Amino acid sequence: MRKTLLWIILPLVALALAIGVFLSSNPLEPLGVSAPPIEKLTVERTLLGDQGISLLVRTSGSEPMQIAQIQVDGAYWQFTQTPPGELPRLQTAWIKLPYPWVRDEAHHIRFITDTGIGFDHEIAVAVPTPQFSLIRILAYALLGLYIGVMPVTLGMLFYPALKQLGGQGMKFILALTVGMLAFLLVDTLEEGLELATKSASAFSASALVWLVAITSFLAIFAIGRQGGKSPEGKALASYLALGIGWHNLGEGLAVGTAFAAGEAALGSLLVVGFTLHNITEGIGIAAPLVDARPKFTTFLSLIALAGLPAVIGTWIGAFTFSPHWAAVFLGIGVGAILQVMVEVGAYLIRTAHRSGSNWLSTVSLIGFSLGLAIMYGTALLVNF
Secondary structure (H helix, E strand, O other): OHHHHHHHHHHHHHHHHHHHHHHHOOOOHHHOOOOOOOOOEEEEEEEEEOOEEEEEEEEOOOOOEOEEEEEEOOEEOOOEEEOOOOEOOOOEEEEEEOOOOOOOOOEEEEEEEOOOOEEEEEEOOOOOOOOOOHHHHHHHHHHHHHHHHHHHHHHHOOHHHHHOOOHHHHHHHHHHHHHHHHHHHHHHHHHHHHHHOOOOHHHOHHHHHHHHHHHHHHHHHHHHOOOOOOOOHHHHHHHHHHHHHHHHHHHHHHHHHHHHOOOHHHHHHHHHHHHHHHHHHHHHHHHHHOOOOOOHHHHHHHHHHHHHHHHHHHHHHHHOOOHHHHHHHHHHHHHHHHHHHHHHHHHHHHHHHHOOOOOOOHHHHHHHHHHHHHHHHHHOOOOO
């Protein structure tokens, strides 16, 4: 065992030594070329207040960098940096500019390093950044309840009607759910990859979204199948609520970020659109419960699991938004939704077999297509 461990460690140590020698020496010198320092700067947060503009920046280049000058709207402006001095790779720092920004105006900021490289950042609409207060926390929570809890609750009110469905009707509802989940899967993945482009390049956030999605899918799938069979009834409904909850977290992020950026009109449209968009989610969560006798508390817990993440999303979006962490959250959501798609699809197949029919039928195809069409149609309310 010791010998095996030694032959695992030895190549890794040799690799580390080889990389150290490469970086400490100058192997390109004989070639007559030199590698210029690659500097990159990402603005992760922008705060506007009475004292001016505060920016949280992160370096992501291959070399340490020093911010030498900053221009605001074309004029050089004094600034303070915390921590001061040269910034190592992936280091964050707060930049404070005592600039008299103008409400509802656009401002252009340019960072210039000591090597002369410039990085631009635009504030499209200048509005005061929301500060922590009980009233604001409750107001954003109310927005989250509108887009998460309320529509899921309304959708679950269809439960008595679902219990009256026969075998074909149940097949239709399950196929409808799979169609809805397919749309949510693509939508959540797109949102995650879009946020990844706004994070520091060193994080490779796009790849991180895929890796987190795959890992989450395998982990949740393994947990769901730990009993040796696929979940049904309340267990399947819980996994559905969990997957949809992760998606609703992303919707909460969008709403909270929009209101924090002063885009009230956009935020209001997002609230209305997401509310209509999410009613069908409640129907999907209730579908696996038609053969069970769930308690009232079961419905409440499912509503909380699917809807309350939207409240958390609005808080994160408004007060502590970070693009790479938001991308990771949505990556988890992609994995959770994919796991639910597999389990609901398996449940659809078993349900069809019990009723003596084929799962791939005209009814299921219509249900799947209608699920996609409903989600796409309601998504038009929030995409423009």
